[in-house]
Amino acid sequence: MIPYKSPLATVVPSRLEVRLEIAKALYTLLEDGDEQLRERRAEIASIRQGLAEIAHEIAKFRRAAPAPILSELRKYGYNPEEPRIPKHSTGGGRWTDNGTQFAASGMDDATSILRSRGGHHFVPRAVYTNLPLKPETKKVFDDARTGPLKGARHGWDAEHDAYNQAVADALKKFLARSGIEPQDMTPEQALRFVFDVIGSNDPRIHDLNLQLYRREILRYITPFVPYGPSRN
């Protein structure tokens, strides 16, 4: 029987000088590798630092960006502190108790919704123009508007009509609930009614107001995109 002889044994040089040469070569290769490794590590550190700076900028932007958007939304009566139905419940995200919100917001916040210049009247003029309101009460309805809108083409939809009818219904109920006639309505009651309209869960009211906010925000983000009847 021929005894087993490992082939590895045959490739290891038997002479010490040769082994020393090989060891030197390996050492040199390792040194080069270390140098490359150091270079790669420096590059990675530099990239990490760059990423950290970008992340910092993004975080800064995320903190700062909502401010102008919220400022615009507040013009239209949006209040982020207002109580809402929880996200995953029916009607989630919608405003809940208008009266509470109104009372909690205080008069300064409440009157910030009044703007005498342009835009959509929360209480349509058709609803109150012919009512025998006090001038100061009528002024509240006159001034409760979104502020100038930036342009959208009307189509043949019935949303405005439904909105007007819904607000008229709501005003009749409000007057009945308060036990007053139109001529007795005070400016404070008018303002409370305006907030009822803004926070209404009636889809005829809610949907049109929401559509307006959305479109104005889109206009803010994409100022040159045309909005026609089919893109309202």
Added chain:
Amino acid sequence: MTDPGRDPQYEQQVKTFDSLVQAVNAVLEQYGKHDSLDPGDYSVYEDYWGFRQVKVSIANLKVLEPVVIQRLQQVIRTYPEWEIVVAVVHRPNYRDWPEMGLYIRPHEIIDGLQREYFPKEFQNIEYEGARRGTVND
């Protein structure tokens, strides 16, 4: 964000809009009753949305008679570049009828009425010089 309310051109458009609304109301009140706290025959939407249009909702088809539309076209001829949008609405069940209406412009009327939904006496309404069109015309 530029406030269009502080733009003199926008202010001028608002003035023109208010004047046109007044003129449209002056015509329509001769043929029907404007909505108020209680529903009427029609409603003129009195808020300027930044587009050169005045929108009217008509709930009583009598206000759609050719003589009324002709009078409205006479009004709009004195307001070049503006148009009157007439939406025909079916109260209170709006969804029973599809969206339909007219665009009244100085030089043309776009007719998007779907007469098959109307009572028989209104199904043959026609407007001189009108052409059939869609909401996107």
